Amino acid sequence: MLTLVSMLQRSELLYGSGIAVRDPGGNLTWRDYVDRSARAAGMLRGLGLRAGDRFAILARNSARYAELLHAAYWSGAVPVPINFRLAPAEISALMEDADCAVLAVEESFAGLLLQPPLDAWRPRAFSLGAASPSGLPCYDSLRDAAARLDPHDSAEEDDAILLYTGGTTGRGKGVRISHRNVMANALQLARTMSVTGGDRYLHVSPMFHSTDLKATAVSMLGGGHVYLPEFTPRAVLAAIQQYGITIGSLVPTMILRILQDASFGQFDLATLRLISYGSSPMPAERIRRTMQAFPGVGMQQVYGLTETSPVLAILDEDDHARALAGREDLLAAGGRTLPGLDVRIVDGGGEDVLPGQSGEIIVRGPQVTRGYHNRPAENAAVFRNGWFHTGDLGRLDDEGYLFVQDRKKDMVITGGENVYTSEVEAAICRHPAVLEAAVVGTPDERFGEALCAVIVPAPGTAPTPEDIIEHCRKHIGGYKIPRRIEFAKALPKSAMGKVLKETLRQRMRESPAVPE
């Protein structure tokens, strides 16, 4: 069956002597790893968690984190990974929303449980550390004292994991991701990413994010995993060399920092075969530099959402080659849909737009969530006639390339014209003195909304607003040129490197520009 329980049983039997986890603490075979997870499942049962009960994990990436996720799948309990960059009050609200019964916390975050509001969780918490100076019960001892639990006979449609989205701004929503959702995406990705049992996957993006589910395809085929608690260019490069990483999943800013790092040339990266990047497209020039820096390594751009467990579409190696051979426009595409995923582009009334026209991207398929936890109104809004409404604006060309133009809420209407801020950002980023740029709309008496750009200059450059405007004139229509341009040292970003546009909009509203 398409459940993570079946997958673990199969991987234990078929790949038992293969290495599941490579870690400074020692390697674990699939036999050992599943055995540990099954004992950790016994521990969860001992803590009172029944099938369907939810429990929270607040930790950076680690092999223990992975074990605990798999223990949850094995036992039927539903893990709720939490963004550790949230404020304590947000973490508390999220755990209340998910009705968590237990909290697993990394030792270095255990101090949060000493004061309100999280002190209330102390009696229900255990430490994910090997030891717990903070005095919490300790995972390793709890697990080792527990007996192996028989696997829960989960149904394909049962919730496997509850992942919160939108957690850094506004009220987070828990996305219910079923066993079938995860396994369907693993099957789709296994072919697309050409996964084999020889692969070794580097987990460097935070495991509380849906992107981490991509690695299920590797577990399904008996490959191995390496977990990094935090991103530094040197840590990634060293891990590739030390553990023979074959697949790295990175966000574009990570790639940029790796390329710029002084230590870049010092590591042997020969095993790496695939860089999967997502969250935002990369300019052609950076793709070219990345491909030159990693010769022989394939590049895949992923378009996904937490609600799609996570991948909808992929711009694969062939597409990248085609782009660099003259079709640079393709790099702005989210890719082409995975087999089994249906996509349509609709207008505000829910009708299909004409071929090639823009509209809201709606999807259905085996990896699409059945909905948000306890959010009947939101569910009614985003699921209509079996189609999930992504809230992303895009278009589909006549070869099936899906161009994601903007978040619906990020599109700006200025002077009666629709402007996709992502298009303006892409134009600005082509200026050599621009490292990054973000464009938002702010209320404007004359135009309804006015376009504002915040730009991070490239190191050693000092562009002026006039430089940028003159550059934009060459690439985009006049009504798309920002009326206000500011420079900053950095853009506010989420844990996944996504620009927090609401924060920027607020900042712009609070300090209006000098009127023209």
Add this chain to the structure above:
Amino acid sequence: MLTLVSMLQRSELLYGSGIAVRDPGGNLTWRDYVDRSARAAGMLRGLGLRAGDRFAILARNSARYAELLHAAYWSGAVPVPINFRLAPAEISALMEDADCAVLAVEESFAGLLLQPPLDAWRPRAFSLGAASPSGLPCYDSLRDAAARLDPHDSAEEDDAILLYTGGTTGRGKGVRISHRNVMANALQLARTMSVTGGDRYLHVSPMFHSTDLKATAVSMLGGGHVYLPEFTPRAVLAAIQQYGITIGSLVPTMILRILQDASFGQFDLATLRLISYGSSPMPAERIRRTMQAFPGVGMQQVYGLTETSPVLAILDEDDHARALAGREDLLAAGGRTLPGLDVRIVDGGGEDVLPGQSGEIIVRGPQVTRGYHNRPAENAAVFRNGWFHTGDLGRLDDEGYLFVQDRKKDMVITGGENVYTSEVEAAICRHPAVLEAAVVGTPDERFGEALCAVIVPAPGTAPTPEDIIEHCRKHIGGYKIPRRIEFAKALPKSAMGKVLKETLRQRMRESPAVPE
């Protein structure tokens, strides 16, 4: 969604200019092919077929056959491919059983409609030929006159195709195969067979058999297809060369005949990358010869059933390499299960046997049928607690290799001992003077059942029963040695090359051996 309708729409959009069909009649792009299928769907609707209605196809392999299958999927009608080797009365009974409303018939079989009982079908039949000397309405004209039908919005659980099994002996049963069944297996196989859009699949096993569904993985990724109306070694070799075939799906006897054919060395077979063989295992010596004859070509043995749409397990290239490097016993395995497929081995009471022990193979997974058409008693017998009981006997080793030992009904109990006839056959086949062998049990006063072997000698040899018995003594226990040995020019076989054991048993009963 995991439906063949979604797949066709996606392949039309993403792979529109790629070649879907290579044919002496000319190539068809995916755009043209889906357009034709959608028009043929309009034709089916015009013939009165609504979604869920069934219609029969009686034909040898051809591109038109494939078009018509896809037209059915597109329209929601359910095709019922018929074994053209059946007697007219059997064909008639099968179409009644399936409640078919229309019959598509290859022109060369149209004569069957001139006499009872199939003459009753003449008003409901059309010819699959380009023209119809027999005077039936003709597919090409009907299709070309029809307008493109909007795709039916099939649900994943809807029946996609009804395939009859056991049709050559006893009363055939229609296996209901859903869209999800077919597409799940396509996703599983796409990775296992490393399918890409560059693949070209040779359809030479009859399309009325479930094995043909394997090719769906190729359609899903935009590859091409070549259809051969009948098997001859030369036709296969010529097609590989002419069309650049990359994947050939063959049964072991076909492979044997190809290797023995005088024309073997005359063709350029450089494009071939994978031979997928099934129905029965091959002796190690023949595998070795095949691999030498096709250097660089991977070998995959498939274990499947019509009820599993069709593939359960695969013995892949790595397994073959391992077998030839000293683990020859692996060649007797059906392979290792595909991801998402659960397997258990149970005793007569439905309890799991001890690890490594033999019992009935039971399975569940996304490619497993929901049941037989209009057979409530059979369905109740084979589906218990969500598990499909295959009727095959086997064992699972500690690395997940599934050894299929026998059909449950082919196991012989002699002198109180269980004997797997397949094991005895494998032992006999190791004798150099044996081309093929089949072993059955016949009623016996002293032993309950007695083992009888029918042997086809290798060309130019004349083994005696004593030779065979002496040989067997070296390889199997005394109670497994056949008490009766006969020689024949050929074994009775089904369309798929499976030995018809019931026919042999009957023959043995009708002409008893001289008593000892």
